Each structure stands twice: as structure tokens, then as C-alpha cells.
Amino acid sequence: MRALAAAAIGLAAALALVFTVTAIGAPGGTTSPKPLLTTVPEHP
Amino acid sequence: MRRKASLVLLAFAVFFAALAPLVRWYAFPRLAKIPPSEYQTAVLEARPATLLDYATMKPRTVSKVSIVQTLRGNVGAAEKAGKETGRDVVVWDALSYIQGPDGKMVSRIPERYVFDAHSQDPVHAGGEHVDGDAVRREGIEYKWPFLTEKRDYRYFDAQTRTSAPIHYKGTRQFRGLTVYYFEQTIPWTKVPLPKTMPVDGVTPETVRKAGTSRWYTTKRMFWVEPTTGAPVNGQEIHREELRGGTLLGGRDRVAVFSGHVKMREDYIAHTVKMVSSQRQLVLAFTTYLPWGFGVLGAGLLALALLLEARGRREGALGQGVRRRLVNLRPRVPS
Numbered sequence: 001m002r003a004l005a006a007a008a009i010g011l012a013a014a015l016a017l018v019f020t021v022t023a024i025g026a027p028g029g030t031t032s033p034k035p036l037l038t039t040v041p042e043h044p
Numbered sequence: 045m046r047r048k049a050s051l052v053l054l055a056f057a058v059f060f061a062a063l064a065p066l067v068r069w070y071a072f073p074r075l076a077k078i079p080p081s082e083y084q085t086a087v088l089e090a091r092p093a094t095l096l097d098y099a100t101m102k103p104r105t106v107s108k109v110s111i112v113q114t115l116r117g118n119v120g121a122a123e124k125a126g127k128e129t130g131r132d133v134v135v136w137d138a139l140s141y142i143q144g145p146d147g148k149m150v151s152r153i154p155e156r157y158v159f160d161a162h163s164q165d166p167v168h169a170g171g172e173h174v175d176g177d178a179v180r181r182e183g184i185e186y187k188w189p190f191l192t193e194k195r196d197y198r199y200f201d202a203q204t205r206t207s208a209p210i211h212y213k214g215t216r217q218f219r220g221l222t223v224y225y226f227e228q229t230i231p232w233t234k235v236p237l238p239k240t241m242p243v244d245g246v247t248p249e250t251v252r253k254a255g256t257s258r259w260y261t262t263k264r265m266f267w268v269e270p271t272t273g274a275p276v277n278g279q280e281i282h283r284e285e286l287r288g289g290t291l292l293g294g295r296d297r298v299a300v301f302s303g304h305v306k307m308r309e310d311y312i313a314h315t316v317k318m319v320s321s322q323r324q325l326v327l328a329f330t331t332y333l334p335w336g337f338g339v340l341g342a343g344l345l346a347l348a349l350l351l352e353a354r355g356r357r358e359g360a361l362g363q364g365v366r367r368r369l370v371n372l373r374p375r376v377p378s
Contacts, residue, residue, distance in 0.1 A: 006051040010058030018066040022074040028119055029081030036114040036139035037085055038152070044085065044314035 047355045053348035061341030068334040076190050076326060077161035078134045080122040086113045086311050088278070090303025095144060098243040101292065103299040109150065111305060112141045115186065118156075125158055125170030132161040135170050136186070140202075150301070152240050155202060157185055164189045164273065166200070174202045175239050182207040188266075188273035190326060192224055199228050203235045203260050216267065218276060219316045221323075223267040232261045256289030258300070271326045274319045277312055280305040 093109040096102070121135040136157040142150040158170040159181075166172070166181040173179060183198025199210035210228035217223070237248035237258050251258075260283070267277040284300040292298050307315075 002051055003054055006055040007058045010055040011062050013055075014059045014062035014066060018063065018071050022071050025075065026077070026079065028123070029079060029117075031081060031119045032083035032116055034083055034116070036116060036137065036141075036154070037112045038139075038141050038149070040087060040110045040112055040143055041085060044311050 047352065050348045050351035050355065053344050053351065057341050057344035057348055059341075060337045060344065064334045064338035064341060067329060067337065072329040073162060076329065077132060078117075078159075078164070078187070080117045080119045080134050080161065082115065082117040082134070082136070084115045086278075086315070087111070087308040088113070088280075088305045088311075089308055090282075090305045093303030094299050094301065095150065096286070096298060096300040098246065101298060103302075106145045108145050109301070109303060109305075110143045112139075112143065114139050114141075115157075121156075121158075121170050125167060128169050129167055131167060133167050133170065134159055134161045138186075148242065149240075150242050151238050153202065153238060157181070159185075162190075174205055175236070177205065177236065179205050183210075187275070188226075188268045188270075190271070190273050191330070192268055192270040192273045194224060197226070199226075199264070201228075201230050201262075201264075203262070204230060204233045205236075210264070210266070218267045219312070221269050221276060221316065221320065223276060224270050226266045226268060228264040230260070230262045230264070232259050234258070235260045251286070251289075251291065254289040254291045256286050256291045259285045259287050259297075269319045269323060271323045271330070272319055274315070274322065276316050276319050278307055 088111040090109045090111075092105050092107055094103050095106050095109060097104050115136045115138045118135040118137050121137075122133050125135060126133040136155075136159075138155040138157060140151075140153045140155070142152070144150050153175045154173075155175070156171055156173050158167045158172045159165060160167055164184055164187055166183070166185075168180055171178075172181060179200075181200045183200050185200040185202070188197065194212050194215070196209045196211045198207045200207045208228060208230065210226045213225045213227050215222060216225050234257050237251055239248060241247060241251075262283070263281040265279045266275045268275050281304050283302045285297045286292060286300055287297045
């Protein structure tokens with residue numbers, strides 16, 4: 001019974017971690033202020 | 045004490061064993077996406093190239109023609125399109141600016157490319173266009189999906205405003221990376237004239253009124269790193285002609301542009317470096333973490349079972365000793 005409870009705790013923690021990380025996701029950021037280029041840049 | 049430790053180890057074993065498939069099949073598809081604020085440039089060159097001299101209406105060979113491609117993620121438009129469609133959307137405002145050897149503009153084609161941030165499937169919202177003409181894209185453009193497969197894809201051709209298959213032609217090695225090579229050939233097709241023409245006073249309307257039309261063919265080649273789906277090299281054998289009408293001085297066709305367009309060496313090196321590092325990030329979610337967590341989970345489970353077995357054996361031994369000690373006690377005759 002105690003082993004089952006330990007396994008359940010482990011599974012719940014894994015699910016909670018993955019759901020939290022995916023729910024937070026990556027930050028959106030802002031549109032770059034750099035222009036659409038009309039000259040050939042010297043380097044990348 | 046050992047029994048308690050084995051229970052803790054069992055909890056961690058299940059934690060890591062569960063994380064392995066969750067990271068690969070739940071987290072990765074949701075976390076792997078193109079950021080909406082991406083900004084990228086690429087320079088391609090045709091050396092030498094044939095360009096039409098609009099003053100004489102005769103083609104001439106020039107030492108170099110440069111194509112500057114800029115992709116800029118429009119975060120505001122992406123959020124708006126995302127709300128409309130209920131999807132995670134990326135909006136790229138792109139410009140292909142072509143410059144002759146004298147630094148003068150040859151052509152400029154703006155584009156808006158709207159696509160799903162995860163799958164790179166086109167999304168029909170947010171004002172997708174090519175040179176101001178509304179389009180409805182099918183297939184991919186600029187980038188392949190994460191975990192690219194060895195198969196043909198549909199690729200959008202901005203000149204013809206249509207999609208056509210781009211064929212998988214094999215796996216190659218490119219600058220230390222394993223890449224998939226794709227090829228698409230667009231046969232001679234009548235295409236719209238660019239809205240911005242390179243000569244003052246010449247507009248698409250004046251050319252059209254003269255009965256002249258623009259035709260184009262290209263062979264497009266991409267070397268795609270399959271884990272990220274990012275092209276690390278691109279080339280085009282591109283030809284354009286003006287055909288018919290009164291502008292061509294009695295000729296039935298005149299070359300406007302002809303050249304083998306290749307990515308500039310410094311941009312190839314930069315792209316390979318960038319893609320190599322992003323590849324490691326994708327591999328972390330698809331391979332390193334799932335396998336690492338799986339092995340760790342199995343190891344911890346084995347350790348938990350070992351501790352549990354030892355704990356039980358010691359418990360049994362302890363009981364046996366106690367029983368023998370009890371048996372050894374002097375019996376007092378009653």
C-alpha cells in the first residue's frame with residue numbers, strides 16, 4: 001500500500017511539472033525594431 | 045530506515061519514468077515552436093548574372109546580383125491572428141530585395157507569411173500576401189517542420205503564387221551536419237509583374253498595356269537540417285523573361301534575369317552555427333531527456349527494489365535470531 005502511494009506521488013509530481021512548464025510556455029517577445037533590409041549587409 | 049529510503053527511491057523512479065514519455069510526446073509538441081518575434085536576414089548572390097538593361101531593352105552580363113531576404117516576426121499581427129483562429133500563429137513580414145552591381149534596386153517583393161508556430165502549416169488569416177496580392181498558401185515556405193521527414197512536401201512559390209511539390213532527393217552531409225536535400229522545379233509560367241519596377245515611369249500597367257508579359261522558371265534547391273527543419277543552404281537556378289508586345293523591339297522574348305543564385309558564404313557559416321545549436325535544444329526534448337529520464341527511472345527502480353529486498357531479508361533474519369534466542373532461554377521446570 002505504501003509503495004502504491006509512493007508511486008502515485010511520483011506520477012503526480014511528473015504530471016504537475018510537465019503541465020506547468022507547457023502551460024507557461026515560451027515568452028512571446030516583441031516585434032524587432034530592425035528594418036526589412038534594402039541594402040546588402042556586410043556580415044550576418 | 046531502509047524501507048523508507050526504498051519508498052522515496054520508488055517515488056523518484058516513477059517520477060523520472062513518467063517524465064520520459066511526457067517530455068517526448070506531450071511537452072515537445074507544445075514547446076517546440078517558432079518564436080513570433082524572429083528576425084532573420086540572408087544574402088544570396090548570382091555571380092555572374094544576366095540582367096535586362098531597361099534603357100536599351102537588351103540583356104547584359106553583370107558581375108553580381110545580390111538578393112537580400114529579411115524575415116521579421118510581427119508579434120502584434122500574430123496575436124491578432126492567433127485570437128481569430130485559436131491557434132499559436134506566427135506572422136512573418138518578409139522582403140526580398142534584389143540589387144544590381146551598381147547598388148540600384150532591381151526588384152523588391154514584400155510578403156506576409158502566416159503559419160502555425162508548431163507545425164508550420166499555413167494559416168489563412170492575418171492578411172497573407174505576396175507583393176500586395178492576397179494569396180492562400182498551401183504547404184510550407186522558408187522553413188520545414190521540426191523533425192522533417194524523408195518525403196516530398198508542398199512548397200509555396202511566391203512568383204507564381206501557387207504551391208507545388210518539393211521533392212526529397214536524398215540525405216547528404218553538409219558542413220558536418222546530416223541534411224535532407226530537396227528540389228523543386230517550376231516550369232516556365234506566366235507570372236505577375238512586380239508592383240515596384242526598377243525604372244522610373246515604367247509601371248506594371250504600362251508593360252501590360254504594351255501587351256508584354258513576364259515569364260519565369262526556377263530550379264529551387266534546399267539543404268534542410270531535419271531535426272530543426274531549418275534550411276542551412278539554399279540555391280536557385282532562376283530565369284525570367286519578358287515576352288510579346290510592343291516593348292521588345294520586334295523580339296518575341298527578352299531575358300530579364302538569369303543566374304545561379306547561391307547563399308553567401310558568411311551567411312551559410314552563420315546559419316550552420318545557429319542551426320547546430322538549436323538542433324541540440326530540439327534533441328534534448330526528443331532524445332537526450334526522454335532516454336536520460338528513462339534510464340534514471342529504471343536505475344532508481346532497481347535500487348528501490350534492492351533496498352526493499354535487503355530490508356525484508358534483514359527483517360526476516362532479525363526475527364529468526366530472536367526466535368533462536370527465545371529457544372535458547374533456560375527452561376524452568378514447573
